[in-house]
Amino acid sequence: MKVVVGGHIDHAEGHSDGYKSKAELGGGDAESFRDIATHWSMTLPLRVKDEEPDKCLHSLAQQRKWCAEKREEKEAVGDDGRPNALGIPPLCCHESRSFPRGRSSVTGRDRISTGRSGQFHNSTMRPEFRSYTAAWLSARNKDCNGVGSMESRAFAVEGESSSASAPPPAPPYFDLKAHMSAIAEAVNRELDVLVPVRYPEKIHEAMRYSLLSPGKRVLPLMCISACELVGGSQDVALPAACGLEMIHAMSLIHDDLPCMDNDDLRRGKPTNHKVFGEDMAVLAGDALLTLAFECMTKTPSSVPAGRVVRSIAILGKSLGAQGVVAGQIMDIASEGDPDVSLETLEYIHVHKTGALVEFAAACGAILGGGSEEEIASLSEYGRCLGLLHQVVDDILDVTKSSQQLGKTAGKDVLAKKATYPKLLGLKESQDFAQELARRAKSFLSSFDPQKAAPLYSLADYIANRQS
């Protein structure tokens, strides 16, 4: 299977009569696609082919130059709201348009609503968004020639080959449970050292309360496994793996705040702000986020500094207003909205939780010294798994009892939240989950199956979990 290196821009449009994907791709050669991906894709630094890590740091001057060029091109084709020859919606180029001061009535949610009436409105909103769901649906409907996107063709070709030819040989048996325990133990030991109880004690205790509470440590597992898969050792990825757990803990602490989800319980324990107070919870989150970035710099000195810088750049992008925060914003904006589209739902899932999963795999590959192709494959693997995790979460919410889940079942339905079963149907959701797992594993096909066994097992584990 060939990895799509260039990237592309999907123009998907939601209709009030249901979900309909319209994947279009403007003209332009491979080089143009790489340009677009380089500048608009969330995973962009992974797609730059240059082997010199330093070169991946896009200087502001370069960015401005590119935007200026694209603006010129846009102006050349007119400002009629149609994508230009490169498939770039004009708005995207207005990077520095003036800011309307004061409270804007144009909230994300308003935009989603108004977006339904404008042909390219949604695509101008999220130029970098590649919808797996749309591509999959498109491929199922054989709507994959002519105007079909590269992504759709990939789904289609893979789907056909997997049904027509013999299935790929199964990877060797792997004891994931034992491996998980071992990694969790190593990570917990390190976290305990990284956040000791020291002056001022209260903030460190608040940080430790959430950070050291029991968890499967799936993100560290993915990061370390990806690193080992490309030839790195565990200690190379361990600081980054710990940073990932800190970010995970931080996002839960801030998510649970009264002004956000207002949760009192997390994994059966009182939430951080319930124990330490809201002020302390805000600060504990801030401190954990900060420490996570600091952790990235604790990578052993044998790792070239350029790889560390590259990882930090991607981490920043994955977490910020184009990553996790974007997902959270859209989640808040969509709350109680009965008309959330499947594309918006995927956008929320892929950003709110998927971005960190994707980063975990990509970061391990970068720090471990993987080739650009290996990094891109593992990044895609992580992206699929991040979405898969959420789709399965949605399915379990309607198919399992509270007792089976260990948490309140059916709460998505109660909260009238958009979910995959609600928008796509249960059977289609289950099919899509299996497809995502298969697709995730397909990105491992170029690796030694023995070495990739932890990641194969992890995909199956996430797809088939029952709670």
Place this chain on the structure above:
Amino acid sequence: MKVVVGGHIDHAEGHSDGYKSKAELGGGDAESFRDIATHWSMTLPLRVKDEEPDKCLHSLAQQRKWCAEKREEKEAVGDDGRPNALGIPPLCCHESRSFPRGRSSVTGRDRISTGRSGQFHNSTMRPEFRSYTAAWLSARNKDCNGVGSMESRAFAVEGESSSASAPPPAPPYFDLKAHMSAIAEAVNRELDVLVPVRYPEKIHEAMRYSLLSPGKRVLPLMCISACELVGGSQDVALPAACGLEMIHAMSLIHDDLPCMDNDDLRRGKPTNHKVFGEDMAVLAGDALLTLAFECMTKTPSSVPAGRVVRSIAILGKSLGAQGVVAGQIMDIASEGDPDVSLETLEYIHVHKTGALVEFAAACGAILGGGSEEEIASLSEYGRCLGLLHQVVDDILDVTKSSQQLGKTAGKDVLAKKATYPKLLGLKESQDFAQELARRAKSFLSSFDPQKAAPLYSLADYIANRQS
């Protein structure tokens, strides 16, 4: 003037009958001091002499090894609460002691109170804290021989030489106002590009609302000036300078939250959460913090990646639970406490605001390719200026009218907050401010006065501001 490279640990103790400094230094040679500084000082990465930036990243293994060694030494001299031969209070070595689960009654504030009864209690709390105020008072009282700290001696020797010999030649005239405007303009232009209004718009608008509100951009000025002073160019420091403004904006947004200071107005405008809602304000802060780290990686590729990694490591330390957050925690814990000691007040000032000022100068010097001595000098310069800024703030609060300040005067007194004039007296506070400005400038003495003119002027500007 020689820069103190080794660092030391001050043992200062507060008494209920006022503030009394007791600077003590255990035995041990210069090498021991460097070890202590390397592991406990907030500015530690600056103090490592090795020229290889990668080597500055203390691997976890090294940290653990050092702690284990120190623990052994501690155990050799007994666990009686007395500092051992290296002057290290025993508790400091318990980096990974077990965590008391659940809500702890041992808050930072409790510790401050109980600390007053135990001879070494305060010092076990903040082993890395070097109190300028204590050192200055100690030097004034000529209590600077024998058991006097190195810091006290530095203050004393400088004080004597500056009064006995001719004053150093004044740096050339410099138009700071014009320079400030030029830098502010460059930074604002860059910030506008770095945080465009893009999908999802609301979060970007919330970020821009605080980030682009008018300000003097003192942190960027310091960062860029330090970079230029050691031979770097403005574009080398510009991304980091922008990152500093993002962190500044983020700290104001989170500080203003209802669960923190609960402020409705900031610089005459409604605070972020008043305009965009609390959830958006929390997320805008998180996104800005994240983007700040990402900005650090946008340094031009001509800058060796090792310097970028080193800067990020120090930024993490400066912001986290041992830096800005530590200051905020202590500020919250000290609120309404009539017995806050001068040492605690300095701790709050130096951490809550000073850490970022210190980082601004240090980061510019690192990215600009300064020598270790230059980096250490500029770091100390920043540290002095950070504290100076706060001392002057305290003074203005009691000496100026609301009209003169452009904000409510006397609010520290009303809030019964600890301030320098309250704890030290107005005259002594003014003397101390002048001494801090002089001391800050003394760290510039080894540079070309012409090139250092912006930083000389900045010290005078901060010391003599009237609002």
